Amino acid sequence: MLALIYFIILAVIALGAAVCVLLSRHPLYGALSLITTMVALAGIYGLLGSPFLGVVQIMVYAGAIMMLVTFVIMVLNGARDSKTPMFDKVSLFILPSVIVLAGLVGFALVRAPLAFDTTALRGSVALTSKTLFDVAQTGPGYFILFEILGLLLLSAMVAAVLMAKKRLGSIETENTEDNH
């Protein structure tokens, strides 16, 4: 019963903040609403019994990714572009189609028999680390994915730096290459 009350509170916060993202005009307010949604979702992860995932959600999503979003909003100073309308006429057709999609998927979900299994393991730090770094040959092999993810993040970082540089191969950069 108590779990249900907590869930309803967190779900209302998450949904309300998500609607705020849809309706807010300034990108910074949208980013703040998105952070609220993510913190509420982290609470739901803790409620469901995956505390490690909740902490990762706060650290990576609400911390790192939203910091990046806020940083980009401040760098671009997108607020001065306030002449752009929020929605256009195409939105009128997208709204019913998304509602119909949600209705169809919701219908399929409601018909599916779902029940919590009491033997489901709690996603604690110990269990997560044991599964993630299980290098045994019979293990699930998540550590390979983990290494590949490191490579992916490194390449994404390099790509971001290369793309956001002022001008690639311009005279200044060629000169600095000649100097050393």
Add this chain to the structure above:
Amino acid sequence: MELQPIFIQILALALFAIGILVAITRRNIIFVLMGVELALNAVNLSFVGFAKTLPAELSVAGQIVPLFSIAIAAAEACVGFAMVILIFRNRESIDADSYSNMRG
């Protein structure tokens, strides 16, 4: 009345729908990227909600995969915002309709 798994799935579905709606309808390119993040979050919630309906050993995978999904979302946000900065320098606008120089 106890907490049912279907409530979590409905919440995830609603968040996903709102995320898709934000990503498609908003004109501001920063809101488009934030909508994609919202939809990714909803999918993670769905993963965890389904994992809790599985018995002992089977319920581990559903709690590990969202970690990878979060890391991939971080990479996506990194590259996506670098592209936004790059195009913003040329166009001086964050309206998604002004980024149409690659249309067929």
